[in-house]
Amino acid sequence: MLDVRGLAVDHGRLRALWDVSLEVGAGERVGLLGANGAGKSTTMGAIIGLYRCAEGTITFDGVPIANASTARTVARGVALVPEGRRLFPAMTVAENLLLGSYGAGRDAQGGAALDPVYALFPVLADKARQAAGELSGGQQQMVAIGRALMSRPRLLLLDEPFIGVAPRLVDEILDALARIADDGVTMLLVEQNVHRALEFVARAYVIENGRTVLEGNRAALLGDEGFSRKFLGLE
Amino acid sequence: MGFETVLQVLLGGILQGGLYALVAFGLSLIYGVVRILNFAHGTLLAVAGVLASAAFTALGWNPLLIAAVLCPVFFVLAMAFYQVLLRPLERRNAYESIVGTVLVTVGALLILSDLTASLAGPTQRNITLRLPSIEVGAIVVPMTQLVVLAGIVVLTAAMHVILTRTRFGRAVRAVTQDEVGAAICGIRGGRVKALTFGFGSATVALAAVLYVLSYPVDPYMGFALTVKAFTIIVVGGIGNLPGALAAGVFLGVAEGLTALYFRPEWAPALSVILMLTVLVARPKRLGFKA
Numbered sequence: 111m112l113d114v115r116g117l118a119v120d121h122g123r124l125r126a127l128w129d130v131s132l133e134v135g136a137g138e139r140v141g142l143l144g145a146n147g148a149g150k151s152t153t154m155g156a157i158i159g160l161y162r163c164a165e166g167t168i169t170f171d172g173v174p175i176a177n178a179s180t181a182r183t184v185a186r187g188v189a190l191v192p193e194g195r196r197l198f199p200a201m202t203v204a205e206n207l208l209l210g211s212y213g214a215g216r217d218a219q220g221g222a223a224l225d226p227v228y229a230l231f232p233v234l235a236d237k238a239r240q241a242a243g244e245l246s247g248g249q250q251q252m253v254a255i256g257r258a259l260m261s262r263p264r265l266l267l268l269d270e271p272f273i274g275v276a277p278r279l280v281d282e283i284l285d286a287l288a289r290i291a292d293d294g295v296t297m298l299l300v301e302q303n304v305h306r307a308l309e310f311v312a313r314a315y316v317i318e319n320g321r322t323v324l325e326g327n328r329a330a331l332l333g334d335e336g337f338s339r340k341f342l343g344l345e
Numbered sequence: 346m347g348f349e350t351v352l353q354v355l356l357g358g359i360l361q362g363g364l365y366a367l368v369a370f371g372l373s374l375i376y377g378v379v380r381i382l383n384f385a386h387g388t389l390l391a392v393a394g395v396l397a398s399a400a401f402t403a404l405g406w407n408p409l410l411i412a413a414v415l416c417p418v419f420f421v422l423a424m425a426f427y428q429v430l431l432r433p434l435e436r437r438n439a440y441e442s443i444v445g446t447v448l449v450t451v452g453a454l455l456i457l458s459d460l461t462a463s464l465a466g467p468t469q470r471n472i473t474l475r476l477p478s479i480e481v482g483a484i485v486v487p488m489t490q491l492v493v494l495a496g497i498v499v500l501t502a503a504m505h506v507i508l509t510r511t512r513f514g515r516a517v518r519a520v521t522q523d524e525v526g527a528a529i530c531g532i533r534g535g536r537v538k539a540l541t542f543g544f545g546s547a548t549v550a551l552a553a554v555l556y557v558l559s560y561p562v563d564p565y566m567g568f569a570l571t572v573k574a575f576t577i578i579v580v581g582g583i584g585n586l587p588g589a590l591a592a593g594v595f596l597g598v599a600e601g602l603t604a605l606y607f608r609p610e611w612a613p614a615l616s617v618i619l620m621l622t623v624l625v626a627r628p629k630r631l632g633f634k635a
Contacts, residue, residue: 158529160525160528160529179533180528180529180531181528181531181532181533184529184530184531185531189529190529192525192526192529195526196523196525196526196529197523197526198518198519198522198523198526198527199522199523200518200522201518201519201522205515208515209515209519209527209530209532210530212512212515212516212519212530212531212532213530213531213532214531257530258529261530261531
C-alpha cells in the first residue's frame with residue numbers, strides 16, 4: 111500500500127533524511143522506531159506532503175505521492191496524527207473533528223457525522239462544545255485521532271500518540287487504535303516506547319541518523335543484539 | 346459643557362471606534378492567516394473612501410451601490426497584489442521575507458497615497474447625505490450617524506457569521522490557530538491566504554463607505570489609521586472580533602473625550618500611548634484567539 115524508497119529530505123540547508131525505505135502492506139500495523147532526531151517525524155511529514163522530498167520515491171497504492179500537496183494526499187486516503195497533536199485550541203472539540211473532513215468536502219455536516227468518533231471515544235461527546243485547548247493531554251490526543259479519522263483514511267500515520275497522555279488513558283487509546291485497525295485501516299506508528307510499540311505492531315523499521323538500518327518482526331528485533339543494546343539497554 | 350455635548354462625543358466615539366474596529370479586524374485576520382503586517386491596510390480605506398466620494402459626487406451613485414462595486418473590486422485587486430508581490434517572498438529565508446514584505450506593503454502605501462492624490466487631489470472629501478435628525482429630548486442625533494452605526498453592526502455580525510458558520514471561515518480560524526494542523530486536514534494554505542488577503546481588504550472597502558458618510562477622508566490619512574488598527578489588535582487580541590470591537594470603541598471614545606476636555610491635537614497620540622502601555626505592561630496579551 112505504502113512504499114517509500116531511498117527517501118531524502120532537507121530542512122533548509124541541512125539534510126535531515128538520507129536514505130529511508132519502508133513498505134507497509136494493506137491492513138498491516140507497522141512501527142517506525144528510532145532515537146530522538148533520527149528522522150521519524152520527518153519521514154511521516156514527507157509522506158503526507160508537509161516536507162519536500164529531495165530524493166527518492168513515495169508511492170501510495172502505486173501512485174507516486176512524493177511532493178504532492180498535503181490536501182491531495184489526504185484526499186487519496188492518508189491521514190496523519192501529528193507529533194504534538196496540532197489541534198485548534200480555541201475551537202470546540204466538534205469543530206476540530208469536523209475540520210478533519212474538510213478536504214473531503216463533507217465538513218459542513220453537523221452532528222451525525224461525528225458519531226463514529228464519539229463511539230470510539232465516548233468522553234468526546236460530552237466535551238463536544240468545549241474548547242479543544244481546555245482538554246487533558248489524553249483527551250486532546252483522542253481529538254487528534256478522531257480528526258484524522260474524519261477524512262476516512264485507509265492509511266493512518268500516528269506520530270508519538272502517547273506523549274503527554276496519562277497512563278490510564280494510554281490503554282484506552284490503544285484499544286481504540288486496535289478497533290480502528292480491525293476496521294481495515296492500515297497503520298504506521300512512530301513510538302518512543304519500544305515495548306509498547308512492539309506490543310501493537312507486527313513488525314517495525316528502525317531508523318538512525320536519517321537512514322533505515324533494520325527491519326523485522328517483534329521476535330527478530332528483540333533478538334537483534336544491536337537493537338537490544340541501543341533501545342533496551344537501560345531496561 | 347453640557348450633558349448633551351458629552352453624549353454627542355460618546356456617540357461620535359462609538360461610531361469612530363466601530364469603524365476603527367472594522368479596519369483592525371481585517372488587518373488582524375490577514376496577520377493571523379498570512380503572517381504579514383500589511384502597512385498599506387489603512388491606506389486602502391483612504392483610497393476606497395476617496396473613490397466612494399468621487400463616485401457619489403461625480404456619478405451620483407448611492408452609497409449602497411458604491412459599496413457593492415468597491416467590495417468585489419478590492420477583493421480581486423488585493424488577492425492579485427498578494428499573489429504577485431507578496432507570495433513569492435514567502436519562499437525566501439525568514440530575514441528576506443520579513444524585510445521584503447515590509448518594503449512591499451510600505452511601498453504600496455506610498456504609491457497608493459500619491460496616486461490617489463494626483464488623480465483626485467490631496468484635499469479632504471466626504472459624502473454628505475441630507476437625512477433628517479432625530480431629537481430625543483435635548484439631544485440631536487443625525488440620521489446619518491444611526492445609518493453608519495447600523496452599518497457597523499451589520500458588518501460585524503456578517504463577519505462573525507462568515508468566520509463561524511462557513512467553510513471559508515472555519516479554514517481561516519484553523520490556519521490562524523495551527524497552520525500544520527490545518528494542512529493535514531486538507532486545507533490548502535496558499536488558497537486560504539490569498540482569499541483572506543482579499544477578504545480582509547474587501548471589508549476595508551465596506552468600512553470606507555461607512556467612514557466617508559461620517560468623516561472626511563484624504564489620500565494621506567491611511568498610515569495613522571493603520572497604527573490605530575495595530576493598537577486595537579494589541580489591546581483586543583489577534584483575530585478576536587469582540588475584543589477588537591471593545592478596544593476600538595474604547596479608543597474612539599477616549600479620543601473624543603481627549604479632544605473635548607484637553608486638546609484635539611493630542612487625540613491621535615492616544616493610540617500610540619495605549620499600544621505602548623499594553624505592550625510594555627502586558628506582553629502576554631498578544632496571544633492568538635480566533
